[in-house]
Amino acid sequence: MTQPMRLDSGGDIVRDKPLGISFDGRELEGFEGDTVASILVANSVRVCARSIYAGRPRGLMSSGPEEANVFVQVVSGAGEPMVRATEIEAYDGLVVESLASKGKLPELPDTSRYDKRFIHVETLIVGGGRSGQAVAAEAARAGDRVLIVHDRPTLARGEGGEALAGVEGLTILTRTTATGLHEHGYVVAVERRTDHLALPPATWSRQRLWNIRARQIVLATGAHERPIAFAGSDVPGVMLAASALDYVTRFGVKPGKRAVVFGCHDGAIDAARALAEAGVEIARVVDARQETTTDRVVVGTETAADGTLSAAIIRGPDGSMETVACDLLAVSGGWNPALQLYTHTGGRTRWSDEAAAFVPAAGPEQVRVVGRATGEFAAGLRPRALFCVEGHDSSPAEIFLDLQRDATLADLRRAVAAGMRSVEHVKRYTTISTAADQGRSSSVLTVGVLCQELGVPMTDGVTTTYRPPYTPISFALLAGRDYGQLADPERISSIHDWHVARGAVFEDVGQWKRPWYFPAFEAELLHDAVARECAAVRTSVGVMDASTLGKIELQGGDCGEFLDRVYTNLMSSLAVGKVRYGVMCGVDGMVLDDGTVARLTDDRWILTTTTGNAAKILDWLEEWLQTEWPELDVRCTSVTEHWATVAVVGPRSRQVVATVAPDLDVSQEAFGFMEWRDAMIGDCPARVMRISFSGELAYEVNVDAWHGQALWEAIYQAGQPYGITPYGTETMHVLRAEKGFPIVGQDTDGTVSPQDLGMGWIVSKKKPDFIGKRSYARSEAAREGRKQLVGLMPLDGSSRLVEGAQLVEAGVDLTRVPVPMVGHVTSAYDSVALGTPFALALLADGAGRHGEELQAVDKLTGIRVRVTSPVPHDPEGVRRDGD
Amino acid sequence: MLRMCCPWCGWRDELEFSYGGEAHVAYPANPAELDDAAWSEYIFFRDNTLGWFRERWAHTAGCRMWFNAIRHTVTNEFAAFYRPGDPVPEMPAEVAR
Numbered sequence: 001m002t003q004p005m006r007l008d009s010g011g012d013i014v015r016d017k018p019l020g021i022s023f024d025g026r027e028l029e030g031f032e033g034d035t036v037a038s039i040l041v042a043n044s045v046r047v048c049a050r051s052i053y054a055g056r057p058r059g060l061m062s063s064g065p066e067e068a069n070v071f072v073q074v075v076s077g078a079g080e081p082m083v084r085a086t087e088i089e090a091y092d093g094l095v096v097e098s099l100a101s102k103g104k105l106p107e108l109p110d111t112s113r114y115d116k117r118f119i120h121v122e123t124l125i126v127g128g129g130r131s132g133q134a135v136a137a138e139a140a141r142a143g144d145r146v147l148i149v150h151d152r153p154t155l156a157r158g159e160g161g162e163a164l165a166g167v168e169g170l171t172i173l174t175r176t177t178a179t180g181l182h183e184h185g186y187v188v189a190v191e192r193r194t195d196h197l198a199l200p201p202a203t204w205s206r207q208r209l210w211n212i213r214a215r216q217i218v219l220a221t222g223a224h225e226r227p228i229a230f231a232g233s234d235v236p237g238v239m240l241a242a243s244a245l246d247y248v249t250r251f252g253v254k255p256g257k258r259a260v261v262f263g264c265h266d267g268a269i270d271a272a273r274a275l276a277e278a279g280v281e282i283a284r285v286v287d288a289r290q291e292t293t294t295d296r297v298v299v300g301t302e303t304a305a306d307g308t309l310s311a312a313i314i315r316g317p318d319g320s321m322e323t324v325a326c327d328l329l330a331v332s333g334g335w336n337p338a339l340q341l342y343t344h345t346g347g348r349t350r351w352s353d354e355a356a357a358f359v360p361a362a363g364p365e366q367v368r369v370v371g372r373a374t375g376e377f378a379a380g381l382r383p384r385a386l387f388c389v390e391g392h393d394s395s396p397a398e399i400f401l402d403l404q405r406d407a408t409l410a411d412l413r414r415a416v417a418a419g420m421r422s423v424e425h426v427k428r429y430t431t432i433s434t435a436a437d438q439g440r441s442s443s444v445l446t447v448g449v450l451c452q453e454l455g456v457p458m459t460d461g462v463t464t465t466y467r468p469p470y471t472p473i474s475f476a477l478l479a480g481r482d483y484g485q486l487a488d489p490e491r492i493s494s495i496h497d498w499h500v501a502r503g504a505v506f507e508d509v510g511q512w513k514r515p516w517y518f519p520a521f522e523a524e525l526l527h528d529a530v531a532r533e534c535a536a537v538r539t540s541v542g543v544m545d546a547s548t549l550g551k552i553e554l555q556g557g558d559c560g561e562f563l564d565r566v567y568t569n570l571m572s573s574l575a576v577g578k579v580r581y582g583v584m585c586g587v588d589g590m591v592l593d594d595g596t597v598a599r600l601t602d603d604r605w606i607l608t609t610t611t612g613n614a615a616k617i618l619d620w621l622e623e624w625l626q627t628e629w630p631e632l633d634v635r636c637t638s639v640t641e642h643w644a645t646v647a648v649v650g651p652r653s654r655q656v657v658a659t660v661a662p663d664l665d666v667s668q669e670a671f672g673f674m675e676w677r678d679a680m681i682g683d684c685p686a687r688v689m690r691i692s693f694s695g696e697l698a699y700e701v702n703v704d705a706w707h708g709q710a711l712w713e714a715i716y717q718a719g720q721p722y723g724i725t726p727y728g729t730e731t732m733h734v735l736r737a738e739k740g741f742p743i744v745g746q747d748t749d750g751t752v753s754p755q756d757l758g759m760g761w762i763v764s765k766k767k768p769d770f771i772g773k774r775s776y777a778r779s780e781a782a783r784e785g786r787k788q789l790v791g792l793m794p795l796d797g798s799s800r801l802v803e804g805a806q807l808v809e810a811g812v813d814l815t816r817v818p819v820p821m822v823g824h825v826t827s828a829y830d831s832v833a834l835g836t837p838f839a840l841a842l843l844a845d846g847a848g849r850h851g852e853e854l855q856a857v858d859k860l861t862g863i864r865v866r867v868t869s870p871v872p873h874d875p876e877g878v879r880r881d882g883d
Numbered sequence: 884m885l886r887m888c889c890p891w892c893g894w895r896d897e898l899e900f901s902y903g904g905e906a907h908v909a910y911p912a913n914p915a916e917l918d919d920a921a922w923s924e925y926i927f928f929r930d931n932t933l934g935w936f937r938e939r940w941a942h943t944a945g946c947r948m949w950f951n952a953i954r955h956t957v958t959n960e961f962a963a964f965y966r967p968g969d970p971v972p973e974m975p976a977e978v979a980r
Contacts, residue, residue, distance in 0.1 A: 182884060184886040185886070346957070346958060587925070619901070623903070626967060628909070628910050768915075769914060773914065774917065775922070777915075777919075778922065779919060
């Protein structure tokens with residue numbers, strides 16, 4: 001017979017819509033409106049899971065979100081690794097598998113859609129029960145926009161259920177759980193949209209993340225029933241009393257035939273009466289309240305061969321023991337108001353002896369608690385606070401406090417014996433309340449038992465801190481549609497399409513996609529391509545897309561004064577038509593960024609920043625202008641995206657630029673190093689600058705970004721007679737390192753001053769002040785042992801050095817730890833120009849150690865290296881004006 | 884996510900703002916006259932207040948303007964938002980929570 005425990009009538013199920021699900025391969029029948037749990041109960045499936053460590057058989061202990069035993073893996077549909085059986089709505093064809101407290105991640109990627117919505121309301125009600133509905137109706141009638149989130153499929157019916165009839169201004173989200181309550185009325189909720197459907201429409205998102213901003217938040221979150229711990233209280237057949245009744249009233253199923261009811265408040269007696277009315281035989285009602293005269297308690301259980309409950313062991317007031325056969329032991333130790341959300345932003349609870357519960361004490365102004373969540377109803381049940389019953393021959397290792405973690409009274413005593421007094425410590429030591437249910441059934445129970453063990457009143461107890469999310473949220477939902485291409489914006493230059501067509505290999509620089517190198521043929525390796533590109537630049541001409549450089553335009557009469565304060569060197573003396581290199585430092589004197597400054601007119605300037613630093617530097621400039629020097633007439637505008645910049649680099653670059661800009665006098669006399677000129681390239685106005693990041697004769701040609709690709713193609717065409725070679729960031733790095741040009745963020749790390757880089761010449765001695773100046777007079781700046789930039793060459797002329805390698809004095813035994821380290825490699829490359837691999841490094845007192853020998857450690861091998869000046873190539877700088 | 888009021892743009896989510904640390908730490912008028920201890924105090928030392936705190940924010944994803952706020956570092960309540968140069972509002976009395 002199927003569904004032997006299904007009652008003939010009752011429940012919210014749709015009896016003319018039968019369905020079938022599969023549980024561990026067993027086909028089970030149920031009805032629309034059932035949960036997986038109610039189908040298990042209907043079909044008398046009593047052992048539904050195994051406990052995580054002890055492997056004990058476990059059954060359903062609840063009907064709702066407090067379930068700690070029966071989590072299942074959803075196999076059908078989109079799948080889900082670990083869900084409470086009590087919270088899965090059944091559909092025809094649903095396939096689930098039991099778990100031993102741990103889910104298995106699906107092997108296939110989740111192809112479901114997830115999305116997000118934002119909503120603003122005056123009043124948010126969490127929980128659509130009677131109290132929630134009443135407050136919602138009141139608020140909506142007063143003109144508020146009201147949102148109700150309710151975690152079940154439908155709003156609660158019954159008495160007061162008509163409160164919302166005809167009320168306008170309401171939004172109701174069902175199957176929606178508020179998972180986090182944050183500051184300033186911000187609440188995150190998860191709406192489950194399709195998991196209950198056998199055939200979800202393909203266009204629907206599976207789940208939706210609601211970002212709610214509310215002026216007032218009403219928590220009508222209800223209460224969770226609290227178990228009582230005793231030996232064997234974890235066996236299948238022991239269930240929370242209100243849950244047992246819930247199965248009868250919501251689903252029309254009997255959780256047992258013959259029951260013992262064990263409780264310590266009026267609600268348990270009421271539950272016994274209702275179960276009896278539903279046809280469950282009540283063998284005993286054990287009321288633990290009349291302590292002196294008729295104190296009876298359940299101290300243990302007996303089990304049948306399959307591990308399920310067969311009897312309850314009851315101790316009378318005189319110590320007599322009685323064994324009562326039953327297949328259901330309905331337990332209620334009272335009620336815990338569901339105040340998890342209340343405490344997320346610092347709301348505090350206090351123990352109430354009247355309610356035998358933690359109730360709201362003080363919370364954020366915007367948050368109001370109503371209904372059962374206040375705990376007031378519990379006081380009316382005349383409860384006794386009872387958490388744990390230990391029989392004379394009970395083993396503490398069989399008294400389970402946290403069912404999901406298999407943590408017992410013995411574990412808690414071990415924590416107390418180890419000296420722990422705070423529940424936070426006990427929680428971490430025993431793992432109690434750290435499982436997926438986050439202590440919904442175990443947390444307060446543990447506080448109670450701990451106070452009992454320590455002999456302190458409950459009013460001294462505090463609950464552990466609850467943190468969002470209240471129920472697990474998948475990463476897929478948090479990501480929503482922001483994954484793959486939409487995970488982060490990709491920035492591309494206006495010449496990007498050319499690079500792609502040319503087969504460039506790209507690297508990410510911040511959000512920018514930059515060509516890393518341009519393979520000449522499909523299989524050309526990085527090493528070979530870079531050697532070829534470097535040689536082309538040093539001997540003829542190369543071309544690079546430098547559009548990603550940060551560019552900030554400054555306007556105003558005080559730009560010169562402002563730049564004098566933010567750069568270490570003097571900028572105000574720069575003439576129109578000239579360009580100057582500059583370094584910016586923080587107030588601590590350490591290098592922040594570097595770049596060039598060009599004066600366009602008397603009161604218009606343009607400066608460049610490192611590609612990855614553009615936004616940071618703009619913020620930095622704004623900060624000083626707005627908060628320290630508002631009197632200065634300077635306005636900053638980011639123009640990074642507005643200009644395309646093409647670097648034409650190498651001894652033949654002059655001819656190439658002369659070809660594309662025939663009206664521009666490119667002679668050394670007319671257009672010197674660190675100067676800029678206006679020019680026409682075709683019919684496109686351009687700004688040409690003689691700036692070199694390679695030591696070679698070079699021009700940076702800037703045009704409106706719309707014309708970037710046309711400019712690039714014109715230059716590429718004009719360069720054909722010289723074998724012009726496009727190159728990427730790797731070659732750029734090699735060329736600049738050969739000249740000892742540091743890259744901020746690679747060769748510096750926030751602890752490196754211009755002097756450490758060997759660039760003391762760029763720090764003005766004359767300017768009265770600039771950002772960082774005072775720090776160069778600190779003793780820290782003058783101390784011995786500061787790491788300074790040096791070059792390194794392998795003694796054997798062939799060993800490649802590794803970036804990040806530690807530097808160790810020559811002759812030091814690397815096997816004797818700790819190995820004293822004196823510096824580290826910051827940049828390392830092979831060099832065609834030098835005929836050897838080389839590196840830049842930061843070395844303690846390195847400026848005075850040129851010529852000495854060290855070891856650069858790669859894994860456990862020391863590579864012998866010679867310290868050199870940081871400018872290994874063309875130290876005299878003769879190549880910058882061409883050959 | 885906090886909700887805060889840019890004195891130029893109005894109420895926005897925290898998402899649009901970036902934090903700027905303690906407010907009213909002025910750049911010294913004459914750094915050269917400070918001894919190392921005083922200069923280090925300016926560079927490295929900030930209050931780590933439990934309670935109401937005057938701090939700086941920038942409306943980075945909006946008008947890019949800096950402003951000041953008084954925030955309670957435990958509850959994250961804001962008591963005031965004001966522009967640089969505005970009269971500095973009184974610190975609220977500590978509210979026991």
